[in-house]
Amino acid sequence: MNPELVRELVPAVIGVLVRRGADFAAAEDAVQEALVRALETWPDDPPREPKAWLIAAAWRKFLDATRSESARRSRELAADAEPPAAPAPAADDTLRLYFLCAHPTLSPAAAVALTLRAVGGLTTRQIAAAHMVPEATMAQRISRAKRRIEGLPLDAPGDLTTVLRVLYLVFNEGYGGDVDLAAEAIRLARQLAALSAEPEAAGLLALMLLHHARRASRTAPDGRLVPLAEQDRSSWDTRMIEQGVAILQAALARDRLGEYQAQAAIAALHADAPTAAETDWVQIVEWYDELLALTDSPVVRLNRAVAVGEADGPQARLAALADLDPALPRHAAATAYLLERAGDLPGAAARYAEAARVATSVPERDHLTREAARLRQLTRAQR
Incomplete structure (x- = not known):
């Protein structure tokens, strides 16, 4: 079974079951059982419509697990209205599932963890690494989140801020981790930006495109990490950069600045420089000032100190670093560079x-x- 196909289909199938009335935990369990059946049968008898097959199999598993005969009969009637062998609906339930996982009863941290696990396709270990917590702690967080929404009708989606954060984390894991989810995050971000008038949705999409355009240059053929200043800029995807800049400019024109737009503006300035020496560090510092006003994040302060050092010299940057917590991620690396x-x-x-x-x-x-x-x-x- 193709792992990439499974990763694409599973959240969509969960979304279909939830839309039909299954609660989230039951839907996920049913889909996992359907996948076990698929592993047994697909090698010898692959279906013509894998998504439709999984939907039908998962729905049957869900019905089998439903104890109430009246609820079972009503759901079976609903299932009969859509023949299992018919092609799956073209609508992408994955994006809807992102919103449903950001349920109002969940904390943002729990919503992010649950969505990364159920929709993003990341393992508990990968999610724990992204959040810098032990795997056991993350497993408990995900289990508590599933119990919290068990039996709830997921008809009150969470806020856009949480969904954007989830997409951002999925992209970052796909960009630098051992599961390539960057393209999936960009696909969903495109859909979200098309559906929403919120400039931050467009800002996040622009940020993803601008970073993804440099992906080929981030590592050498032997796997070594290549710093930005040493990257081969001729290998950057100029079409993707142009697209990201255009999306960013349209978002900024709405005059509702957010953190993703500010980050995208910084990425655009890096992408616009023909060489590392020609980077407009003064403008980058100004954008970091905007970002700091929006977030007041210690990590942003650290990155701003790096930019100050490039604009005003290493001593100025060392002075800026002196006010920051040495325990911050990459503080030691930034100090070493300076x-x-x-x-x-x-x-x-x-x-x-x-x-x-x-x-x-x-x-x-x-x-x-x-x-x-x-x-x-x-x-x-x-x-």
């Missing part, structure tokens, strides 16, 4: 090694380790 720019090679090497020890991915860890080794070698050569 120390190197300021000429303190031994100090920079030590900070790169420190950053490598707390890196959240293997490519990032290896890159930081190489940087530390490079600076140690330069230090020895200067003695």
Whole structure:
């Protein structure tokens, strides 16, 4: 069975069952049982309409699990109105399911975790890594979320802010993790932007496109991480960049700035620079000021300090970093970069090694380790 096909179909099938009246937890269980049956039968007898097959099989599993005969009969009548062998509806229930998982009874953290698991196709381990919590903690959070909405009619969708956050996390996991969900996140973001007049929906789509356009240059053929300043800009997808910029400009014209639009504006300035040396760091600092006013996030403050260093020099950036919590992700790496720019090679090497020890991915860890080794070698050569 094609894993990519399954990842595409499962949330859509769950969405169909929920639309027919199943509660979320029961729908997910029924779909998982249908998948087990598919694993047994599809290799020898593949269906012409995989989605329709899964919908019919999952619906039967759901009906079998329903104890009330009156509820069972009413659901069976509803199922008879749509023959199991008919092609599945063209409407994409996946996007609707994103909204349903952002249920008002769930906290934003629980809604994000549940949606990533049930709709995004991520494993509990991957979600835990994205949130930097133990896997057992995340498993409990997801279980509690499923219990919280068990039996509830999911007819009061959550807010757009939570859905946007979910799409953002799915994209980031797909971009840098071991499950490629970036294209799926972009597909759903396109649908959301087309359905919503909210500028932030368009801003998120623009941000995804601008980052995705640089994807091919982010890693070397041997898997090494390539920093932005060293990337081959000729490999960037210029058509995707143009599309992202156009979407961003239309969103900004609505004059309701949000954090995704501000992040997209920063990404657009990076994409617009012919070379790293020609990056407009002054404008980037200004956009970080806007983003900081919107979020007051320590991570944004850290990224702004990096931009200040590029615009005003490493000493200015070190001063900006001094006010931030050293425990912030990538604080040590940012300090190492600045120390190197300021000429303190031994100090920079030590900070790169420190950053490598707390890196959240293997490519990032290896890159930081190489940087530390490079600076140690330069230090020895200067003695």
